[in-house]
Amino acid sequence: MATRLVQINMKARDDAALGRFWAAALGWSLDSEGPGVTNLEPPGFSYPDPVAVCVDIVARPEPKTVKNRVHLDLATTSPSHQAELVARLEGLGATRADIGQGDVAWTVMADPEGNEFCVLEPRPVYRDTGPVAAVVVDCGDPRELARFWGAAMDWAVHEVADGHATLRSARGVGPYLEFLRNPDPKRGWNRVHLDIRPYPGDDPAAEEARLRALGATDPGIDQSAIPWTILADPEGNEFCLLSPS
Structure with missing residues (x-):
């Protein structure tokens, strides 16, 4: 048995408005499965497929009050592309954010509801990921979360160190899942979290037990x-185990 990462769940006070921002930011299609839920995926995408990790935006009334522990890193292909993307995102309503990053090569931004994300400088490792280079999770122990998530999913562990760990679909496509050491403690439930699915025919109860x-x-x-x-991973990060599909 195994699961795979299929989507990111993001809470928003206005799911439709935030969905329009992220659809324009990523160049993805926008849909809705019902009131209060906005779904984003690449045009022509056949869900689920590790070539992309989709985004579900779900309406919740609570305002964002602390830095998210899960965020997206966006890929660029050149310095000019990075500058153009930052300018385009600002035109869509994003703002530059200071989270104590100092002088770095990437640009830290926040979407219209304050969710942090990064526009990376061009890096060869992300040349084939699509617009989302990585889903990044702050944590206290990257090695422990690489152990858990590497066993929980059929994604391959690429790199593990004291400061970071990296996983990617075993098919070698789509974005990376990265765990970065951060001393800040988890405060409250995560407004952005991972959603995973078992494969068709797998027993959800047995997968939960595993x-x-x-x-x-x-x-x-x-x-x-x-x-x-x-459920929650060993550091208390909530995630959803969806039905097999």
């Missing part, structure tokens, strides 16, 4: 009204 044996825990969230399962 994830718990790897170190997943119950985050203490009322799940009585939802058909999927919410």
Whole structure:
């Protein structure tokens, strides 16, 4: 059994407006599966496929109050492309953000609801990822999260060190999943989190048991009204185990 990362779930006070921003930012298609949910995926995409990690934006009334522990890094192909992308995103409503990064080659920004993201300088490793270079998770122990997520999913672990760890789909396509050491403690539930799916024919209950044996825990969230399962990784980061598809 195994799962795969299929989408990022992002909370928003106005899912439709934030969806329009990210659809324009990524050049992706915009749809909705129902009120309060906006879905983004590349044009012509056949879900699920590791060539892209989709984005679901879900309406929630709570305002953003702390830095997100999960964010997107956007890829660029040249210094001029990086500058052009930053300018275009500012025109769409993004702002530059200071999270204490200092003088770095990438540009830290925030979307119209304050969600941080980075526009990276051109890096060869991301030349074939598409517009999203990486999904990045702040953590205290990259080695431990690489252990957990490397076993939880069928993604390959590419690099593990004290300061960072990197995974990517075993097919060698799509964005990377990266864990970066950050001393800041987790505060409250994550407004951006990972959604994973088992493969068709797999038993969701057995997959949940397997994830718990790897170190997943119950985050203490009322799940009585939802058909999927919410768990937390060994550092308390919430994630959703969706139905097989």
